[in-house]
Amino acid sequence: MAESSRSPPYFTDLNSPLETRAQVLEACKSLLTPLIPFFSSGRTRLRLGATATRYDETGAQLEGFTRPMWGLGALLASGDTFSGTELWLDGLRNGTNPEHPEFWGYAKDLDQRMVEMCPMGFALCVAPKQLWDPLTEKEKSNVQKWLGWINNREMPNTNWLWFRVFANLALKTNGAEYSPERLEADLDHLDTFYRGDGWSNDGPSSHRQMDYYSGSFAIQLLQLLYVKINGHDDKERAEEYKTRAKLFAKDFVHYWDEEGRGITFGRSLTYRFATAGFWSAVAFAELDLDPPFTCGVVKGLLLRNLRHWSQQKDILTHSGLLTIGYNYPNQFLSENYNSPGSTYWFMLGFVALALPESHAFWQAKEEPFPTASVSKVVALKHPLHIMVNKGGHTFLLSSGQACHYPVRASESKYGKFAYSSAFGYSVPTGGYFVEAIGGDSMIAFSDDEGESWKVRKQPLDARLETVDGSPILVSSWKPWKDVSVETYLIPPTDNSPNWHLRAHHLITKRALKSSEGAFALHGVSAKDERELQALDAQESEGRLETHDSSLAVSRGGVVGIVELHQSKLRAGKALDEDANSNLTESRSVLPSLRADFAAESDSWLVTAVYALPASAEADQTGWQSGWKTRPEIPSWLAEKVKAK
Structure with missing residues (x-):
């Protein structure tokens, strides 16, 4: 026929x-x-x-x-x-x-x-x-x-x-x-x-x-x-x-x-x-x-x-x-x-x-x-990416790129800190609530009580450095003229293969709210096809929010985020992202950290992001020890934070 x-x-x-x-x-x-x-x-x-x-x-x-x-x-x-x-x-x-x-x-x-x-x-x-x-x-x-x-x-x-x-x-x-x-x-x-x-x-x-x-x-x-x-x-x-x-x-x-x-x-x-x-x-x-x-x-x-x-x-x-x-x-x-x-x-x-x-x-x-034959961590100097294949996860850390002409949601497509093969990135669906900004793998700031948000769209400068034998990415950016952020992106180590670190030095002349997201993942319960509830007793699925961390476990894998330096400043929140904001999951959940900053603040934030895709472990058992074993702040970074 x-x-x-x-x-x-x-x-x-x-x-x-x-x-x-x-x-x-x-x-x-x-x-x-x-x-x-x-x-x-x-x-x-x-x-x-x-x-x-x-x-x-x-x-x-x-x-x-x-x-x-x-x-x-x-x-x-x-x-x-x-x-x-x-x-x-x-x-x-x-x-x-x-x-x-x-x-x-x-x-x-x-x-x-x-x-x-x-x-x-x-x-x-x-x-x-x-x-x-x-x-x-x-x-x-x-x-x-x-x-x-x-x-x-x-x-x-x-x-x-x-x-x-x-x-x-x-x-x-x-x-x-x-x-x-x-x-x-x-x-x-x-x-x-x-x-x-x-x-x-x-x-x-x-x-x-x-x-x-x-x-x-x-x-x-x-x-x-x-x-x-x-x-x-x-x-x-x-x-x-x-x-x-x-x-x-x-x-x-x-x-x-x-x-x-x-x-x-x-x-x-x-x-x-x-x-x-x-x-x-x-x-x-x-x-x-x-x-x-x-x-x-x-x-x-x-x-x-x-x-x-x-x-x-x-x-x-x-x-x-x-x-x-x-x-x-x-x-x-x-x-x-x-x-x-x-x-x-x-x-x-x-x-x-x-x-x-x-x-x-x-x-x-x-x-x-x-x-x-493929290196587990490698720096690519031309795109300014650090490529990672560790802990069952393939992703990159990014310096921030941009087109020389307007592109819809350019900040999401090029400006995020990390991009993954297992956890698709999210894009904005609107700008008037934090769940709609596509806030995964970025830190967002608001100066109007959360009505609108700004993120890294294009860095003022970006560079690769090598510290203690490991590549790191450094970029500076200014969401407003009187707010400056310097961001350090640090790949996983052999001791913490599922964690990458982000450090932000924030200097602001204005009062700000902030929200920093990990990777977004599948946000629907396998038990009843509704939104994820609190982490269940078997720790097989659900969300967990603490004073300094947020975690989500679902059919998509396990993703968490924790503040390593100012645990009393930032609180965990697992956001239900606006529907259809994520490329791979029409309903997605985003582990995040939120914090408020007073005007004239000079602060360091040190963020650790945990990621284990479902493809890494079929039954998703064994993630608890990895999540509970928090990575250490590298000594060189600790010295920078202390010198502030």
């Missing part, structure tokens, strides 16, 4: 181990098939929902058309077929035809159409027999003009420049007129983003932004696609990109855990499987990484993430469409550029399907996460 007419094998209902190329191919098709009923009459657009974006509706519906082409192009490149391919071919004909009623329109300056030229360009590069050769000369001329229009338009000074590269690559690959001068100039400018050790900043040096866009969503991934598509004509640059990827892999592996989950950090996380796109691009480029990154290790990093998403039952609508959200539909985490079709950037994780079944990547035996 044709894919377009049968009931689609929804992604989460595959019941597939997702171990072989055939199974991954079926997963890709299972996301393409539900799109078919949503094509417009001219096949140029897909209206997948009613929510709007900062750009026009045609651009939004164009996203629904182009972004699945990451997967479609890859599967066609290897000789596989998909029965809906003709719909995309018709859409390409009509959307680029200025005489057709569904013409997409030519790109203006800073136009969303520029972004969509990238997945389209990739598909035209790797599957010309199916998507270019069938076009008439007139139709090819229309496609050439539509893609080439980008060459005279203003582009943002970010990863977007790669999208113009791929528009020109598509034309070059298919023998059409393109701009070699613009192609070279864009590549040269993109190379100015490079900072070393494989890392590129996403934009100018005025702001540090090194997130999934530096790796999987855009820069590293597109560099590797470039290697495969144009490396034969640009050997020197291709070799440089290979070298960068080999270095980047050694850092990027720290953002993943043994189960295949990536650390939730930065914007655009609604792209989900795309976070693992770098590993798919390594395979596509046929790049041999340095040990321990064998084909089997890379394959495992990619497929474990795909399996993880295949088990998230709430990421699809009943029609089988990907939703805006992360583990469940959620508009609060979205960006103003996320249309219902944006989510299909997900599909770039499938670019390895361009390799045939016989390729060494697909024939390799999948290998587990290279735990023995």
